[in-house]
Amino acid sequence: xxxxxxxxxxxxxxxxxxxxxxxxxxxxxxxxxxxxxxxxxxxxxxxxxxxxxxxxxxxxxxxxxxxxxxxxxxxxxxxxxxxxxxxxxxxxxxxxxxxxxxxxxxxxxxxxxxxxxxxxxxxxxxxxxxxxxxxxxxxxxxxxxxxxxxxxxxxxxxxxxxxxxxxxxxxxxxxxxxxxxxxxxxxxxxxxxxxxxxxxxxxxxxxxxxxxxxxxxxxxxxxxxxxxxxxxxxxxxxxxxxxxxxxxxxxxxxxxxxxxxxxxxxxxxxxxxxxxxxxxxxxxxxxxxxxxxxxxxxxxxxxxxxxxxxxxxxxxxxxxxxxxxxxxxxxxxxxxxxxxxxxxxxxxxxxxxxxxxxxxxxxxxxxxxxxxxxxxxxxxx
Numbered sequence: 001x002x003x004x005x006x007x008x009x010x011x012x013x014x015x016x017x018x019x020x021x022x023x024x025x026x027x028x029x030x031x032x033x034x035x036x037x038x039x040x041x042x043x044x045x046x047x048x049x050x051x052x053x054x055x056x057x058x059x060x061x062x063x064x065x066x067x068x069x070x071x072x073x074x075x076x077x078x079x080x081x082x083x084x085x086x087x088x089x090x091x092x093x094x095x096x097x098x099x100x101x102x103x104x105x106x107x108x109x110x111x112x113x114x115x116x117x118x119x120x121x122x123x124x125x126x127x128x129x130x131x132x133x134x135x136x137x138x139x140x141x142x143x144x145x146x147x148x149x150x151x152x153x154x155x156x157x158x159x160x161x162x163x164x165x166x167x168x169x170x171x172x173x174x175x176x177x178x179x180x181x182x183x184x185x186x187x188x189x190x191x192x193x194x195x196x197x198x199x200x201x202x203x204x205x206x207x208x209x210x211x212x213x214x215x216x217x218x219x220x221x222x223x224x225x226x227x228x229x230x231x232x233x234x235x236x237x238x239x240x241x242x243x244x245x246x247x248x249x250x251x252x253x254x255x256x257x258x259x260x261x262x263x264x265x266x267x268x269x270x271x272x273x274x275x276x277x278x279x280x281x282x283x284x285x286x287x288x289x290x291x292x293x294x295x296x297x298x299x300x301x302x303x304x305x306x307x308x309x310x311x312x313x314x315x316x317x318x319x320x321x322x323x324x325x326x327x328x329x330x331x332x333x334x335x336x337x338x339x340x341x342x343x344x345x346x347x348x349x350x351x352x353x354x355x356x357x358x359x360x361x362x363x364x365x366x367x368x369x370x371x372x373x374x375x376x377x378x379x380x381x
Contacts (some may be wrong), residue, residue: 051088052326055297056227056318057191060085060132062311063272064094064292065123066141066359067079071101071112072118077124077309077330078293081124084333086130086311092190093132096272097139097234098203102157112157114162124170133173137197138183139234139272146202147183158184177222180213182230187217194218194226194314200233205252211260218264227318229266234273238282239347240275240289241298246348249273254349261285268314268323276300277310277336278345279325280352286323287352288312293330303342310336346373 051058056170071273085093100115105113128133140146143161146153164170165183177187177194184199196217196371198206206214223229237254249348251257268286275298277291291297291310298307301338312327327336338356344366345352351370 001067004362024331026206038159047236050273050351051313052315052324054089055315055324057193057316058088058090059092059094059190059314059316060088060090060311061094061096061270061288061290062293063298064098064139065095065119065277065294066098066101068296069101070115072114074118074241074268075124075294079122081293081311081330084311085213085314088133090132090313093134094232094270095105095134096232096270097137098141098160098272099136099139099292100291101141102333103141103144103154105154105156107157109156109160113164116160119228119244120170123220124172132174133175135172135174135188135190135197135232136183137232137234138199138201140368142201143184144201145204147204153365154348158324175288180217183214185210187223189222190225191227191316193230194223195317196229196231196266197222198231200235200251203248203250203252206267207258213216213375215260218261218266228316228321229264230268230270231261231266232270234271236271236274236289237269238345238350238352239274240278240280240300240345241276241350244274245301248271250347250349255362256283267280267321274298276307277327278341278352279312279327279338279355280345281355282350286355288314288325289352291327296366300321300342302345302348303341309337311375330374346368346370348373348375 020234061079067075099119109155144156152158174188177189179186187196190370235251237251237258242309262284268288270288272290274289275292275296278289279298280287293309297309309330310327315324329336341354343357344362
């Protein structure tokens with residue numbers, strides 16, 4: 001049973017998972033195989049911070065910029081990245097969420113507004129002065145959509161975030177297609193590519209009316225005629241980082257959402273929240289898990305690499321339909337060696353394969369470790 005890179009279907013509670021589980025003996029045991037035991041990770045190679053050759057479009061991706069709750073300032077890595085971005089000449093800067101340090105109901109209106117003022121001073125205003133369009137999704141620390149009954153737990157933060165972004169003085173410089181529920185749900189174009197932003201600021205299932213808008217947007221003639229489609233949300237579909245491998249730290253019904261994106265030929269889903277860089281894929285969907293620039297970098301669930309802060313350049317070639325990633329560790333601006341990353345990351349709700357590999361490229365030990373991880377999860381749910 002050979003599964004090519006663009007043919008590997010989503011592993012979930014049935015379907016392909018059941019077929020793959022039949023390929024090897026699996027037991028619900030406490031002792032799991034470790035991917036760290038199957039793959040020796042080389043040290044990242046020191047490469048100068050020189051941008052690669054430009055293609056059709058360049059996107060600079062940043063994420064998780066915030067410091068401690070209530071903070072109105074940013075760490076050195078954030079300031080360094082914002083200062084560096086113009087030199088790389090991106091067509092677009094994308095942020096995968098957590099621009100401020102909220103998600104705390106004890107914060108007053110004035111304190112939350114002060115955080116957004118700090119964001120504007122240190123991040124948004126410098127990007128506006130550099131004429132760099134800024135696409136973003138709201139994170140759980142910006143405007144969480146966590147609910148208590150029918151009410152948003154952080155309604156005050158959502159109101160203030162919406163007020164900030166709908167102020168004409170804070171125009172992000174995007175070519176909007178649809179401001180549906182901006183800044184929570186919206187679409188825009190850049191270099192003719194189509195971008196959809198959804199509210200993934202919590203793991204809760206998305207409302208039916210918003211999912212209907214997602215389908216309508218991605219199925220539109222404008223989206224389908226675009227040379228590439230990308231989606232952006234804060235929480236990822238599948239877990240990749242230690243401390244985030246549980247329900248609530250990924251999107252609910254991840255396999256269904258992946259199938260939706262694949263149905264409309266979305267090339268890449270870009271996410272944050274896990275504070276760990278991993279460029280991967282599953283099925284027909286590429287997934288860029290962005291590293292954090294603010295506090296709290298995390299280890300990946302597989303491999304032995306130490307946590308690090310990072311920023312990623314995504315160079316898009318519309319002729320070939322391919323993307324190339326160049327990721328820099330901060331503050332050194334040493335280029336991350338993609339081959340030093342784990343070959344596959346299994347989690348409680350699925351797996352993500354490094355983007356240069358297919359399932360058939362994995363060793364038997366690696367495949368077994370993935371299947372055992374997911375079988376153990378099914379046994380305890």
